[in-house]
Amino acid sequence: MSQVVATRSIHSTFLCPSSGSVQERLDRARSFGVGSKVLAHEKKTWNFSYRRSLITSKKAAQAEVVPVSPQDSKRADEQLEHIQAVQQLGDTPVGIWSKPTVRRKTKIVCTIGPSTNTKEMIWKLAEAGMNVARLNMSHGDHASHQKVIDLVREYNAQSQDNCIAIMLDTKGPEVRSGDLPQPILLESGQEFTFTIRRGVSTADTVSVNYDDFVNDVEVGDMLLVDGGMMSLMVKSKTEDSVLCEVIDGGELKSRRHLNVRGKSATLPSIIEKDWDDIKFGVDNKVDFYAVSFVKDAQVVHELKKYLKSCDADIHVIVKIESADSIPNLHSIITASDGAMVARGDLGAEQSPTPKPPNPQTPKPRTKRSFGYPRVEEDEEIINLCRGMGKAVIVATNMLESMIVHPTPTRAEVSDIAIAVREGADAIMLSGETAHGKFPLKAVKVMHTVALRTEATIEGGRMPFNLGQTFKNHMSEMFAYHATMMSNTLGTSIVVFTRTGFMAILLSHYRPSGTTFAFTNDKRIQQRLALYQGVCPIYMQFSEDAEQTFTDALTMLQSQGMVKEGEEVALLQSGRQPIWRFPSTHNIQVRKV
Ligand SMILES: Nc1ncnc2c1ncn2[C@@H]1O[C@H](COP(=O)(O)OP(=O)(O)OP(=O)(O)O)[C@@H](O)[C@H]1O
Numbered sequence: 001m002s003q004v005v006a007t008r009s010i011h012s013t014f015l016c017p018s019s020g021s022v023q024e025r026l027d028r029a030r031s032f033g034v035g036s037k038v039l040a041h042e043k044k045t046w047n048f049s050y051r052r053s054l055i056t057s058k059k060a061a062q063a064e065v066v067p068v069s070p071q072d073s074k075r076a077d078e079q080l081e082h083i084q085a086v087q088q089l090g091d092t093p094v095g096i097w098s099k100p101t102v103r104r105k106t107k108i109v110c111t112i113g114p115s116t117n118t119k120e121m122i123w124k125l126a127e128a129g130m131n132v133a134r135l136n137m138s139h140g141d142h143a144s145h146q147k148v149i150d151l152v153r154e155y156n157a158q159s160q161d162n163c164i165a166i167m168l169d170t171k172g173p174e175v176r177s178g179d180l181p182q183p184i185l186l187e188s189g190q191e192f193t194f195t196i197r198r199g200v201s202t203a204d205t206v207s208v209n210y211d212d213f214v215n216d217v218e219v220g221d222m223l224l225v226d227g228g229m230m231s232l233m234v235k236s237k238t239e240d241s242v243l244c245e246v247i248d249g250g251e252l253k254s255r256r257h258l259n260v261r262g263k264s265a266t267l268p269s270i271i272e273k274d275w276d277d278i279k280f281g282v283d284n285k286v287d288f289y290a291v292s293f294v295k296d297a298q299v300v301h302e303l304k305k306y307l308k309s310c311d312a313d314i315h316v317i318v319k320i321e322s323a324d325s326i327p328n329l330h331s332i333i334t335a336s337d338g339a340m341v342a343r344g345d346l347g348a349e350q351s352p353t354p355k356p357p358n359p360q361t362p363k364p365r366t367k368r369s370f371g372y373p374r375v376e377e378d379e380e381i382i383n384l385c386r387g388m389g390k391a392v393i394v395a396t397n398m399l400e401s402m403i404v405h406p407t408p409t410r411a412e413v414s415d416i417a418i419a420v421r422e423g424a425d426a427i428m429l430s431g432e433t434a435h436g437k438f439p440l441k442a443v444k445v446m447h448t449v450a451l452r453t454e455a456t457i458e459g460g461r462m463p464f465n466l467g468q469t470f471k472n473h474m475s476e477m478f479a480y481h482a483t484m485m486s487n488t489l490g491t492s493i494v495v496f497t498r499t500g501f502m503a504i505l506l507s508h509y510r511p512s513g514t515t516f517a518f519t520n521d522k523r524i525q526q527r528l529a530l531y532q533g534v535c536p537i538y539m540q541f542s543e544d545a546e547q548t549f550t551d552a553l554t555m556l557q558s559q560g561m562v563k564e565g566e567e568v569a570l571l572q573s574g575r576q577p578i579w580r581f582p583s584t585h586n587i588q589v590r591k592v
């Protein structure tokens, strides 16, 4: 039996909260007694003035910023009060009654590196808005990554209301140039050689770490360094070396990525070092693997089989960064728990030669650039993941200029806004937090831009084909209806979950309000940190459902997440019933 319990009438005002100009909404707000100052302020300042790093959450506002450099220091920001006022009222261009802007819904992944691998910086990143800490196994050793894992665990253990997930990113079969005592300046037109001989680092020749490099490249191929920061054309090759002409020069530093435009290296996606690192992840119970250079679903099945044999419950995010992965996108994503649009390598590997459209992708391609990355593929990957109910992360170069500068470019701000609008679960910082000069500012900029962008998006925009994935499962229907109900009433959703399933399902429907996901498993709490719109909360469940609901609402109220008198949609559904008969599913509306 399924039932929907709704005990509230819908006032017509709530049905069209977003209509009208700012002035009309200002007038409407006045009639509802909402501070006109806030909307008037919105009218004046809704101009994305990102030159300042706005601190928009209460926690971020309280966090003291310890400068990584003198420029990373916190500056007084007179707009802070206004922004907080806007958030407290839940005021957005969508409608003054919706409350999605109180918390940022799009999650932030931060790569931890030399700029951020101390206790102080992990704490400050977490307080500034990091939701997932990424460990890039291409750098550092197990001891240094262990230290970061321990620090994140320590933070999670002592934090009352925040929780950081850990993502281990495998090195994969990446091709890199060798170590150099100092950078080499490459000038356009000069000749330069890559050799498979080990340890070579002269002014005109360096080693590569991949023995088949000479076999994989051909005369005429374009080699890209660091995703296209420099490029070289292959002129000739010998048994162990590849002679190139520098097309676009620059400074070649140690261990830089090398890609051949349009080709993937003929290496397995998970190399021997990766298996060691994966074992390290199992031992440390990380939350996610980000698997580099996945070319087909087989490797995901292999990894999942291994994890099962170790009794390890770790989710697998496939990194779409290899030219070879594009024709297999559907099967790769089906096999995984989510995908990362790894735009660094993906951009470098894409072929300049037009190919016929991929029949597996939902939308036909309309534009095709020649010789540049095909960015419409990024959107296709996001759409595919959203339609299939899988997590999706947009990564790389999001605030690249903030590695060295304290403020972002307008283009970078747009890039974040586009990823948020396209519906990414998470957006990722790489060099910005790993070795940048302004890691905290970068997180705050990302937080602010995402929050503001979310305020312009209407809730409940779900992929047209989402339901097909779940084949009319009852939980699916309840996730849909709970989303509709909470959007209409302007409430948050409260859900209880032991496996995370129902919270993840709800997240895919993108309800306007926050989904407060109560779980009695700390690992599930950490996993849910990645999912859009989900605020995971750890709580011991009582035998008595009513007692647990009361405890949950009391906890939300005591932490300022809901206010007295506010209504929430409380959902009981999912695969493993808690406090209900297996054949019953409920949605209730409750007053706090
Ligand atoms: N654990 C680490 N130890 C030392 N340096 C690191 C670490 N993690 C990242 N870095 C530095 O930060 C830079 C940016 O990090 P990122 O994760 O983007 O790596 P990448 O090598 O550029 O690319 P990819 O993500 O494709 O591996 C790296 O090139 C490296 O210099």
Ligand SMILES: CC(=O)C(=O)O
Pocket (backbone or CB within 6 Å): 319, 321, 341, 342, 343, 344, 345, 346, 395, 396, 430
């Ligand atoms: C994140 C990553 O590996 C890339 O963008 O290539």
